[in-house]
């Protein structure tokens with residue numbers, strides 16, 4: 517059971533309504549949870565989301581102030597809504613922007629589910645806001661190294677209009693992303709399973725904000741990076757049984773200049789060539805069919821579980 521919605525985020529002004537998420541092993545058969553909820557006076561309110569069942573109470577007692585959402589444990593609905601709550605909890609500025617958006621929308625929608633609909637818009641705004649925010653004194657510190665990419669741009673960050681960015685595009689759809697594209701969202705970072713790869717558990721870790729060089733990270737982003745790399749590597753080792761993970765950061769391909777750390781599971785049976793580790797050769801020529809979307813979602817959900825078990 518989890519507390520979600522506006523009342524779950526400190527600092528968000530919320531209506532008195534508390535949203536409780538109940539995760540069940542399976543939504544079918546409905547009777548397993550619907551009967552006890554109805555006995556408690558809750559009424560099933562069908563919506564068109566197959567991953568979600570919504571219950572609320574009518575009447576004037578205080579229990580009418582508690583809405584119940586039911587979804588599948590370990591499923592996408594649960595992951596997206598917990599990720600969104602955690603994102604707001606970790607980003608007070610984003611929470612404040614979300615608050616303003618809700619105030620604007622409240623005149624149009626008074627249904628609790630407008631919370632869900634508003635999120636897509638909100639995340640686009642949040643990502644835009646990150647682009648507009650100054651990056652602090654880190655970037656142009658005297659004597660600091662500048663990458664050719666950052667020198668080319670007039671501001672501290674490349675605007676998405678000037679340079680199309682695959683990752684910023686993806687982040688605009690954050691609440692709707694499948695598990696493979698948002699394995700974890702935390703402290704300004706997002707983790708995705710690499711596409712076009714036969715390597716199970718090959719991940720990328722990237723900031724939600726558009727950043728092209730490690731030197732542009734804010735102190736908060738930099739502080740989150742080390743623990744994230746360690747936790748992700750532990751999860752990848754647990755799920756794939758690899759010997760260790762390789763971590764690489766290049767971000768040189770046009771359109772993919774958004775900072776992204778590759779986290780690559782190194783197979784136990786990998787044979788090093790006499791001339792050196794041949795890591796880049798391995799990554800380029802690794803054999804096998806690319807994982808399907810479904811396979812990548814499956815690995816993503818197992819990684820989430822492994823991360824949850826680490827606490």
Ligand SMILES: [Zn+2]
Nearest residue numbers: 681684726774
């Ligand atoms: Zn970007």
